[in-house]
Amino acid sequence: MAINKENYTRRDFIKNSGMIAGGVVLVSLLNPFKLVFATKKPVGIGKWYGVGIDIEKCIGCGSCARACKIENEVPNEPFFFRNWVEQYTIMNDGQIKVSSPNGGIDGFKQPVPDENIYKTFFVPKMCNHCAKSPCTQVCPVGASFESPEGLALVDQSYCIGCGYCVQACPYGCRYIDPQKGVVDKCTLCYHRLEKGLNPACMMACPTGARIYGDLNDKESALSLFVKENNCAVLKPQLNTGSKLFYNALSQEVH
């Protein structure tokens, strides 16, 4: 569409500008801006799993990480974890130390003498099963996906092992399985949930610091946990829609 510039008046310009602006407003009314979800968020139907972790109850025994490795056949050598525990130590001079020897599987030692410690606590970490997960959105072949229950899963027979999702996850929850050459991550023990059992890490926790549940059901253990406690998610500024809720999360944790 060419414009005849010689006979183009100010009136024409304003008229055309008005039409374009009106058109944009009309289209945006017909199709309003929606939040981007990797999968459709179910409204009131089916389950929508989330996880809750009570930092005040974690004793740092590492039973969760140990049980997870056995249940899901995670390679035993270090640095391959579906879930792990970190010990945060904030010293009187403001220095922050984070340690996680072998993911906490063999227990923790506190190298800092007690009198130098301002505050110290354990933070168990695992997949956040984000509703707007960065990891599933970058998969070039559709092997990483969110299940209808809101769990971020990997189709290992379809994964090409490019490792893009490993970099995309802001929480460091994925790894390339050295034997299979494909990506592996927490499934919230999907195979156990379907059989009516608790996920291995939830079962193994001796103090009940870890809970999971259906966020659509307002009476579920997790919904009540989020309701009764002041919960926070990790890296909220990234807008990942994380569904891992921490009670008593200190601002030093990232």
Next chain:
Amino acid sequence: MPLQVKRLLLAFAVFIAIMLVLKYFLTPDSWREYGAYRGKALTEISGKEAKYVEMETCAECHDTIAGLKTQGLHVSVQCEICHGPGYKHADDPDNNDLEIPRERQFCLRCHTKNMASPQDIIKQIDAVEHNEGEECITCHNPHQPWL
């Protein structure tokens, strides 16, 4: 219609036809059953065997110990945290023994003194001062520690 446009359209048509044929043969069965992934992957993942059988299964045979445990402070500690996954043992108890950890170091995984552990939730001991070298289970019954 000019000749060069006709040729271009023909080339496009051939290209689109090839793409459609490739798509027909390369798309897996259950693609887009729920979303842009193989729907069958869900059943493949959920079909894996569960290794931890949970306390109710243990109590079917070991009811005395399970009963004893409900009265002690270790009531919330699942059998398989200490004894390991029980799926083989539950299927065939005669040929698959579970581990019975007796070392002091094993108990200290949870009970070692650490400022990061909440004092009111777990009893902690100083591993150096508290009867060093002794096995914990000589004094404490792990199934009913403080009764």
